[in-house]
Amino acid sequence: MSAREPADHLAAYLRMQGFRVLTVELRQARRGPHRQVKVLTLEDRRGVHHCGACGQHHADGAYQETEPVYFRDSSLGDLETYFEVYPWRVVCCGGTHRERLPFEMTGHRMTRRFFERLAALCTRLPVSEVAKMAGLSWDTVARIDKRAIELALGGRQPSLAGLRWLGIDEVSRTGGHDYFTIVTDMETERVVFIGDGKGDKGLKPFLEALGPRRRRRIRGTTSDLGYLPLLQQAFPKATHLLDRFHIVKWLNEALKELRRRLFGAAPRDAAGRTLKVQQWLLLSGKENLKQGHKLLLARLMHLNLPLYRAYLLKEQLRLMLHHPWLYLGALRRNLEAWYQSAVRSRLPEMAKVARRLRPYFDNVIAGFMHRVKLGLVEAINGKIARLRAAAHGFSDRDYFKLKIFQRCSLPHNPWARIVL
Numbered sequence: 112m113s114a115r116e117p118a119d120h121l122a123a124y125l126r127m128q129g130f131r132v133l134t135v136e137l138r139q140a141r142r143g144p145h146r147q148v149k150v151l152t153l154e155d156r157r158g159v160h161h162c163g164a165c166g167q168h169h170a171d172g173a174y175q176e177t178e179p180v181y182f183r184d185s186s187l188g189d190l191e192t193y194f195e196v197y198p199w200r201v202v203c204c205g206g207t208h209r210e211r212l213p214f215e216m217t218g219h220r221m222t223r224r225f226f227e228r229l230a231a232l233c234t235r236l237p238v239s240e241v242a243k244m245a246g247l248s249w250d251t252v253a254r255i256d257k258r259a260i261e262l263a264l265g266g267r268q269p270s271l272a273g274l275r276w277l278g279i280d281e282v283s284r285t286g287g288h289d290y291f292t293i294v295t296d297m298e299t300e301r302v303v304f305i306g307d308g309k310g311d312k313g314l315k316p317f318l319e320a321l322g323p324r325r326r327r328r329i330r331g332t333t334s335d336l337g338y339l340p341l342l343q344q345a346f347p348k349a350t351h352l353l354d355r356f357h358i359v360k361w362l363n364e365a366l367k368e369l370r371r372r373l374f375g376a377a378p379r380d381a382a383g384r385t386l387k388v389q390q391w392l393l394l395s396g397k398e399n400l401k402q403g404h405k406l407l408l409a410r411l412m413h414l415n416l417p418l419y420r421a422y423l424l425k426e427q428l429r430l431m432l433h434h435p436w437l438y439l440g441a442l443r444r445n446l447e448a449w450y451q452s453a454v455r456s457r458l459p460e461m462a463k464v465a466r467r468l469r470p471y472f473d474n475v476i477a478g479f480m481h482r483v484k485l486g487l488v489e490a491i492n493g494k495i496a497r498l499r500a501a502a503h504g505f506s507d508r509d510y511f512k513l514k515i516f517q518r519c520s521l522p523h524n525p526w527a528r529i530v531l
Contacts, residue, residue, distance in 0.1 A: 129213070136149070149191065151184075172201050233256040291511075333485055392404060421460065
């Protein structure tokens with residue numbers, strides 16, 4: 112076996128066809144004391160060179176550079192690995208340009224293989240954790256993640272063609288008062304648009320991008336009351352469903368207000384103190400409580416009848432909204448009966464919810480006439496909330512949008528299938 116064969120075999124093992132490994136050395140890292148890296152010096156044996164600007168191939172290069180260029184690669188063993196290459200310069204595009212090497216990731220001093228593995232890790236882990244694993248800065252890994260998402264999306268936002276059913280809601284970017292409006296295709300279950308702000312401000316850019324022709328093809332929408340007037344104006348012939356999640360949210364907020372009014376800042380009795388600490392008992396569905404918690408709740412409620420009536424009204428409407436109604440006339444009668452009970456309950460908080468909901472009974476009933484997953488919008492919001500929590504917030508708005516598209520618009524994300 113000749114001396115060149117092991118070097119050729121190593122190049123083949125690294126999938127570096129056309130190159131030969133001259134040396135493998137351990138060197139002192141440029142950053143960080145007492146750190147060593149592995150450096151493989153490569154010899155180019157291809158006999159063809161590609162312009163770094165336009166990609167055109169040339170049989171001959173002008174000259175070979177005397178200073179090496181280093182590309183980070185996936186680690187061999189337990190050390191960071193770099194390729195050391197002396198690239199050629201080619202005469203092209205009105206000047207001389209460094210050649211484009213077949214293994215490099217354009218715009219990054221790393222191999223495509225290393226770029227793909229970092230992109231794959233970023234689909235599952237926060238950027239900060241990937242940066243620690245790779246020994247890179249947060250900014251570098253974030254830039255790689257952005258580029259990977261843009262490549263997966265084809266350099267553009269998801270298409271608005273073929274939309275029929277829309278889900279609209281807002282999410283907070285930081286957990287505070289900075290919001291995005293999220294538009295979801297209810298049929299493909301993908302986020303198709305992210306608008307800055309909430310309400311009309313966040314939705315109008317989507318309606319402008321949709322255009323009058325595609326607006327006429329929209330069959331229905333689901334949203335909360337904040338978006339309903341604009342949606343009815345933009346899609347006058349569509350069916351508009353009221354999101355049941357927000358109705359239950361109104362009821363829970365009314366219960367909180369009533370509890371604060373009844374007990375104040377410093378409850379004087381044991382029942383008040385318990386309900387102040389264990390407020391979740393009031394907000395949980397009764398079927399989700401353990402037997403001991405059900406008994407505690409019943410005991411506390413009998414000690415405070417106004418709060419008990421409010422809790423029963425909340426549970427009655429919540430169960431009504433989750434029941435699989437077959438006869439919509441019966442649903443309407445039950446909604447009307449609940450409205451009368453809430454208005455006559457002498458509980459202003461519950462009466463306020465009833466009067467707010469009464470004009471939209473048709474939008475509530477319409478949700479039982481169409482096979483639309485009304486919980487999909489909140490499921491998307493849950494994904495975005497977990498994404499934001501894992502990253503501890505996003506200061507870059509555009510990056511957060513890209514991460515939302517990655518998580519909620521790419522069910523077949525190519526980077527998620529990379530073999531590590």
